[in-house]
Amino acid sequence: MKTVTRTGVGPLLRDWRERRRVSQLELALRADSSARHISFVETGRSRPSEDLLLRLAEHLDVPVRDRNALLLAAGYAPRYAETALDDPALHTLRAGLEQILVGYEPYPALVVDGVYTVIAANRGIAMLLEGIPEHVLAPPLNAMRVTLHPEGLAPRIRNLPAWRRHLLHQMERQIALSRSDALRAVYEEVAAYPAPASRGGSGDPGGDGGAHGGPSEPGGAFPYPYFALPMVLEHRGRTLSFVSSISTFNTPMDVTVAELAIETFLPADPATADQLRSLSG
Structure with missing residues (x-):
């Protein structure tokens, strides 16, 4: 033995x-x-x-x-390959991802890897990132970094305290599951960015000012009863509200594929849907 x-x-x-x-x-x-x-x-x-x-x-x-x-x-050979995304073997996968991203327009959608490096994004994401300094967008673009960076999307997010807590908690859960040192390094970087002061009040969905930290009541500054914590941001003088959804591959047999995730942003209210269609026209 x-x-x-x-x-x-x-x-x-x-x-x-x-x-x-x-x-x-x-x-x-x-x-x-x-x-x-x-x-x-x-x-x-x-x-x-x-x-x-x-x-x-x-x-x-x-x-x-x-x-x-x-x-x-244990002395055995690895079972799962780690194929580079530009490898011809993943051509069909890449084409399928591109089709998903384009098909989701005008709504924002992107593909990230296990440390939130952006692999691909559609025109909806490009629209949201308009006006952000080039040094924040320098490759490799990281979704967590560009969202929480004080020169990134953060100043535009109206419920930033709640959205920041949500993203950091999401990363904490992933670190606990994966023990990824690379992900922990990203987490420590973005968690060290200056924490925003809460705007509070009934107009801040998920903010610190409400009794339950939830969405506002109809008729307030945000008139729609959200069904999940939204990301509410200002864009070109308009207010856009999104709820995000993350999809991964079922039973992946490749390390690269296993760590990919597709994040889509669904309009959280009719006004946002109308504005996105208008902006993309």
Whole structure:
């Protein structure tokens, strides 16, 4: 029986199990194994089979990139490729993403990777970024950076305190799940940007001034009852309100594809929809 060192797969597997707050017995039941065998794997007394390791990773919802790390630590070859986006093998994927972005116009939509680097964006996004200094838009463009930077979209976002909290909390959840050092570096950068003062009041959806931090009542400065926290921003003297939706690929078999996400911005009220159609005309 091969002994796995303390720097091998055992400590990594235990770390993922503890992060997911799953007991050895519960994980064993899920993966059709035994708590004793999982204990032996975690302590280095036993080397898991490749099949078992992949089942454990699946039931612990380990990201695809980190599944490769588990396999390598156990002495196996990586299972998942990491294909560059400009590789001919991903031509169909790129074409499909472009079709989605164009089809969503005039509403904004973009594709980002695991650290929010913008891979592609449509004309709706370009419209929102009009007037932002070039140094903020310098490649590689990062969606979190351009949104929260004091010279980016931040001064235009009318409910910036609430939207900033939402974005930072979103990144915190992702860091807890993925343990990505690169994502943590982005988080630490944007979290250090000057925190805005809350405007408060009934006209600030999700702001700090309302009793519940929710949207305003009909008839106030924002007359529509929002169904999710909106991003409310000023553009060309008009007020635009969006709710965002993020889509990822189901059961990806490539690290690059697994870390892609499509974020679309849906008009949160009829006025915004009308204004976007007008602006794109």
